[in-house]
Amino acid sequence: MGARFIQVAVVYLLIGVLLGMGMGMAEKFIYTSAHAHINLLGWATLGLIGVVYTVYPEAGSTKLASVQFWLHNIGLPLLVISMFLFAQGNTGLGIPFSAVGGLLVIVSVLLLVVNVFRHIKPGR
Template identity: 30%
Template sequence: MRDLSKWFFAAGALCALAGMAWGIQMSATHDHTLSPAHGHLNLIGFVTLTIYGIYYALTPDAAQSKLAPIHLGISLLAVIILVPGIAMAISGAGETLAKVGSIVTIATMGLFIFMILRHGVGVKQ
């Protein structure tokens, strides 16, 4: 997939923007109840997606693999499930979504490890 790293970077930047806005909202309302969900949005959404994007930018062989777009999709799904799941768990609406999101998040890291071991890091010479 061409521009795979671009999609990881764009998604990461969107998560950072949403996390910043959410942080401002929490500060303005003096209600930090959902700060763990906010923190996971920043960590899994911004930091992790951006690191994945850096890896794929540095390792074009990995970015061209058939697993790379799947990695993107699962990574986005992880953020979409995990962050609301944590917010729901904190709010008392159940922990199921947070648990599912956690498993999907672990799967994205497992796939990342696989990609590193399979393709290495950087351009092959």
């Protein structure tokens, strides 16, 4: 799972960098929230989780890690889409996308916490 998390993280990095460059070139920064979430919850968070699961393969090889991976990678795109919608003034679609996406990401992070405390013990 560690490698999977890292592979997806670099895809988010590429998307975040391209979005940032596009916003800078156009001098339109209405998507900064989406840009920040792509880079932080996508690149940084998933990359770090990938490193944790590589260093502690007993945590990375669990069902929790797999479920966490899918919840995060379904939730984050929904959350980012909501930010694009909000930036365009479309709260009607933005709110449900934000609610579902945000909830999935939060559950994913909770699964990470459970997995770490269950499978990573001090002194190993």
